[in-house]
């Protein structure tokens with residue numbers, strides 16, 4: 528049994544002005560004690576997978592197929608609310624969305640600590656590399672890198688069994704990005720299932736931090752497996768992530784710079 532699983536999940540969004548199939552028969556497992564990296568071109572449905580795994584699909588979405596958490600199919604919002612209160616955590620792509628706008632980040636983190644009585648705010652902030660000197664600021668007063676790390680601290684406080692992080696290092700310098708991924712690694716090593724959406728294949732390859740990679744294209748999962756297996760896969764779309772500058776492009780750049 529995996530901590531989280533999508534089985535044949537299709538999600539259709541009909542906004543009234545346009546309609547689109549954003550996930551198309553997606554099968555995905557997120558095992559305990561592992562980091563699963565979810566990759567794919569912009570707009571292919573990665574954040575929609577994060578929303579599906581945390582019961583936060585947009586109101587205009589209609590879905591078929593199953594989402595399982597710890598083996599049980601989750602069917603309604605009452606179940607999702609209960610799961611979001613401790614079992615599952617999401618660090619959204621925009622960290623500011625993890626907080627209420629009108630209260631300081633520190634007050635909201637302290638409330639989470641009171642509710643869950645697990646990790647302390649200081650410990651969660653240190654793990655998330657969130658600088659405690661900005662705790663008394665409101666969410667919108669943070670830089671995007673700061674609020675992203677605050678959102679990670681907030682997600683760590685309840686100690687979720689499933690942690691979904693949407694581009695955890697997108698706004699960070701390389702050294703801080705490596706440290707944030709080390710935190711995710713340490714968290715997975717406690718037995719948690721971590722699904723991390725990222726574009727940073729170079730970092731994944733360099734650090735070997737993720738055990739599994741899943742590639743998406745046009746709302747579908749098209750390849751999944753250990754990084755070495757994915758690296759060797761002769762699928763041009765997948766190869767494009769490992770070698771973002773193809774041979775011909777490199778010579779274009781060389782010509783441009785000459």
Ligand SMILES: Nc1ncnc2c1ncn2[C@@H]1O[C@H](COP(=O)(O)OP(=O)(O)OP(=O)(O)O)[C@@H](O)[C@H]1O
Pocket residue numbers: 540542547549567568569570571572573574575576585587620
């Ligand atoms: N709230 C929403 N309502 C309707 N459609 C949406 C909503 N959010 C996203 N979509 C659509 O779902 C599709 C997948 O979007 P998604 O955000 O999952 O892409 P992504 O792979 O995470 O992209 P990126 O790497 O740019 O963040 C897109 O076509 C997008 O227009």
